[in-house]
Amino acid sequence: MPPDLxxxxxxxxxxxxxxxxWWVGRSLSWTARLATAAVTFALIICVVLVERGWR
Known part of the structure; x- marks a missing residue:
């Protein structure tokens, strides 16, 4: 794994x-947990792309 990551x-x-x-998902159903996880990871990817200047 590159040290940059x-x-x-x-x-x-x-x-x-x-x-x-994990904290929010404790009281959610499995489908709501999966949807929350997908949205969360999409936000993470967007933040990382913006911070890196879309390289």
Whole structure:
């Protein structure tokens, strides 16, 4: 894995999003959990692309 992907400014938000997803998803059905996970990971990808300048 390239060292660029292991930078703390990328890893920490991803871990925090996963923790938030777990916290919110505890009372949701499985389909709602999957939808929430898909939206969350799409937001993560958008944030990373914007921070990197669409390279």
């Amino acid at each position: 292991l930078r703390p400014d990328i890893v920490v938000p991803v871990l925090m999003y996963c923790a938030l997803l």
